[in-house]
Amino acid sequence: MKDIFDIYKERGFIEQHTDEDALKELFKTQTTCYIGFDPTASSLHVGSLVPIMSLAQMQRAGHRPIAVVGGGTTLVGDPSGKTEMRPVMTREQINQNAECIKKQLSRFLDFENDKALMVNNADWLTTLNYIDFLRDFGRHFSVNRMLTAESYKMRLETGLSFIEFNYMLLQSYDFWHLFKNYDCRLQMGGSDQWGNIIAGTDLIRRLERDVAHCITFPLITTSSGIKMGKTHKGAVWLDPELTSPYDYYQYWINQDDNDVERFLLLFTFLPVEEVQELSSLEGADIRYAKEVLAYEATKVCHGEEEAEKARAAAKKLFGSGNQGMSDSVPEYCMDKAELEKGIPAFILFEQSGLCKTRSDARRLLTQGGGYINNEKIDVFDQVIDLKSGKDGVMLLRAGKKRYMKISVT
């Protein structure tokens, strides 16, 4: 029978891991595992989806995941994978973010009856006493050893402050704390976390003479080598307020052909056989597989209803034949009086958010990338007014893919 390790393996979740036999042994009984999420922003984004999905898979396999919100560790800042120290965040910011992230995770994991747990490491880290900590824990860390960690190597070139250097100790302490209090024997994380996690298993071995394990996930880049979850608009957020379900759906459907199989395995719960069938599609047919990917991914994050809406909207806008409207298309409301007067196209494009600045809008329109109700706007300052719309609504389009519905109040 397949255990969670096999599932991870066949779905592409594993980059590195500690001893396989020991892990498989571990998974024979219900296992508690954890992943930390740093509340550096008010929302998680697509880049965190692999760890999130891994926890969800873990829960489906009958184990108990713990999501640790790093309210304490973020006070210090993880240098792993970063070329520069990031600005120190205030406690208020961090706490606020931690709250938001908690809410988001509940959409992916079932926290009923402690089937999954969520804890904040601020609860145990912020009360630590410096001298005690150094004497009881600090002594188990070899600086020589730490300096060989990949996560620090890079920073030794550009600069590493003492505060960040301590991050590894705190994360190790977390692991130890969870081991003691929740019998958590497995920590997972991105591949850049390997050093931090291994430091934790070492600490547990030294303090408790017991074994803990580690699994890391590959850093997911798109086929073009870009980190997952970044677009021209910035990060793709899981929060529907920051990235609408429609945009979220679009993000997935616009993925590179070569990424579809990998992403279906990682970001949906579809059975492997089904994924393989979908990815055997070739040429233009692969669009169908992308549609499934987009739908399923949106469903996992925003629920079935939103996924349906996003799909319907996309079909209307991009489907063959006549283009229509849908609820899910982003909408910009404006004053009726303002529109009655008429407004130059480039200003409207800027105001509605389709373009960042008026210059940007001018550029777009001059280059022939602006449309109203699918008719090209030839002059950048063409006046748009109520008569420009059909039945009181008008649909702006920037380039091939970005739409904005203008509605009047």
Added chain:
RNA sequence: GGAGAGGUUCCCGAGUGGUCAAAGGGAGCAGACUGUAAAUCUGCCGGCUAAGCCUUCGGAGGUUCAAAUCCUCCCCUCUCCA
């Protein structure tokens, strides 16, 4: 604390008195081609109803008709030494 190197537009990185809104590359955007994909080609790529004007080259002053470029002070980073 001492010596050296350096901080340039989203990123990398040229530029050492005017010809600099600043080379080149990357990213991004638009157009062509397509399949809401990739690759390729072309154009754009600080802001502003724009052949002009305004704001940028770590910060603050100064020299000059004119400064990213010269001077002074300050801040920050790196390397070596203590």
